[in-house]
Each structure stands twice: as structure tokens, then as C-alpha cells.
Amino acid sequence: MSDIPAHYFHITLASAQRQGLQPLAICEALHIDNAKLADPNSTVSNQQFSALWRYLWDALDDEFLGFTQRPCKRGTFATACKLSRRSANFTHFFKEMTRFYTLVDSDIVMSLEPVADKQALTIVNHAPDHDMQHFSIEYILFYWHRLACWFSNQKIKPLYAEFAYPEPAHSAVYKELFQCPIHFNGERNALIFNDDFKDLQPMRSRSELYDFLNRLPDDFLSIPGKDSSLETRIKILILKQSREQLKFPTLEQLADSLHMSRTSLGRKLAAENTSYRHLKELIRRDLTMDKLSRSNMNIADIAQLVGFSESASLNRAFKNWTGLTPQQFRGKKNNHNSK
Secondary structure: OOOEEHHHHHHHHHHHHHOOOOHHHHHHHOOOOOOHHHOOOOEEOHHHHHHHHHHHHHHHOOOOOOOOOOOOOOOHHHHHHHHHOOOOOHHHHHHHHHHHHHHOOOOEEEEEEEEOOEEEEEEEEOOHHHOOOOHHHHHHHHHHHHHHHHHHOOOOOOOEEEOOOOOOOOHHHHHHHHOOOEEOOOOOOEEEEEHHHHHOOOOOOHHHHHHHHHOOOHHHHHOOOOOOOHHHHHHHHHHHOOOOOOOOOOHHHHHHHOOOOHHHHHHHHHHOOOOHHHHHHHHHHHHHHHHHHHOOOOHHHHHHHOOOOOHHHHHHHHHHHHOOOHHHHHHHHHHHHHO
């Protein structure tokens, strides 16, 4: 996305002021020229807007930035993503995300629901008096759409967007936000997708998710929706075909699946500063760490799952990857989660 209209920056600063913060002090802390923002046609960079969000997340301990009656503590979104990552498809993924937000007593409710022969990614703010200009509706819907694109590794284009309020003065930016036709005065606040949207699968590994969450909110403002690198395509292809046990095709078989020659595949991997051998190590490592963290599988079964003939081989490899044995890694994770 290009630079952010100052309209959104002012709305966010106004919310911060309602929470007792001083907009001028915030601009000074972020090295932003507040006088420049007085121009209604001015913009702020994605980096400046991201910096504002991070500042307010810390200052308010509220991921919804004061646009709801009840604050949403920092870490809520990340925890919901981690709990939902292993969902079989987006129907279950968004159900799990929504259930978690309900458990933490959030004023924002998201859902994926059928509408005729389509799927509607819908948002409701149960505290509308705290967001008269619909900021939370626009940006949280935008964020969850980008989340779906990132998790599925696909650039998913909505059929259209529907909003249950009159067209606002800043509506010109909506097409840039959502990249689809926009309708106001509708029945709901939602992005409408083809019906097969519900069957898309979350494809990202645990380590990819952690890296992604550590970079927020930057990536939501810049990710194009699809990582087209050959490395990512190979990871997704292998994990998609290895639901029960990790299986690696030969280099020739992999090249054939990607519709290229073995020589071309090797050259393209080298251009991305990697190799098939290295990618296999990364996939084994990530899957092992995921099973140690999120399951009760014993070490021998995990070794078989990721392609080692015995536990000792996995122990040696895992210590090279992390400096820990699998047992030590699991113990550290259990101790951390119990705190």
C-alpha cells in the first residue's frame, strides 16, 4: 500500500487523546511534523503509521487503540493466530480466531459466514460510540484480509466490500485498501469472497508465523499477499503433500512438479541463496519444533514423522539446529508456557 492519508493519522491521534495522551508529544517522539499534517491532502509514510501503532500499543496496552469500550491487551492477536494456525481450512481458522476474541471479552467480533453462494468475512464493533468514523471497521477488516492472504500464501481478491453505513468523505481510499468494488449502506460490514475461500488452508510454518508477528504492523501495510519465492513454493508443496509423514521428492521429481528442469531448479535456488538440501533441513527443523511445542508426541514418533530412522539421529540434528536436545527444547517451552 502507498503512503497513508493523514485522515487516518488524525483519527488515531484523536483516539489517543481521548485516552489521556498528548498528540503533540506523540508526534515529537516519532519525529513527525505535526504542522504538515494540517494539510488535508497530506500523507504519512507506512513506516510512520506503523511507528504510531507500535507507540500506542505500548502506551495504551490496547491493540484496538481506544476504538472500543473494552481494551484488547497486547498479545491477543498473536495468541489467536498461534492457536488457530493448525486449522484444516479457513472455516475452522476464523472460527477459532473469533472464539478466542470472544473468550477475552472483545467488543470486536469477526466471523466468516455464508451469504448466498459466497463467503462473507464480517466485522462488528459492539461499541460504535467509541468509533464514530468507523476506523476499526476499515482497518481491522483490512488487517484480517491481509492475514488470510499471508496465511494461505495467495493474493486473494474480494468480489466486493460492503459497509453498513453511508459513504464517508474519505471513501476514495477504500478501493486502495480493499482492491475491489465498494458498496455503502449495506446489510453488514464485510468483504465478500467466492465460496471456495472457506476451503483455503493456512500454509505457514510456526517459525514463519513468529517472524511475521514480530514484524507487525509493518507487513500488513506492505505485503502483496503472495510470497512467490521458489523457497516458499517448495515448502508449501512438500508440506501440503506430507500431512501424515514428511516425504521429500527427489530433485528430479520436485523439478517436474514445478514444471522446470533439474538444472533450472538448481540455478533458481542458487539465485535465492539456498539449496534443496538446505530447504529440507529447514522444513525438518520447523516441523520438529512445532511438534515438540504443540503436541505430546514422543521423540521417537517425531523422528519418524520428519524422516529420521531413529531418535539419536534427530537428537544430533536438533542440537545442531538449536543448541538443545529435543527434550531440553520441550522442557524450556513447557516452563515458559506454565508461567
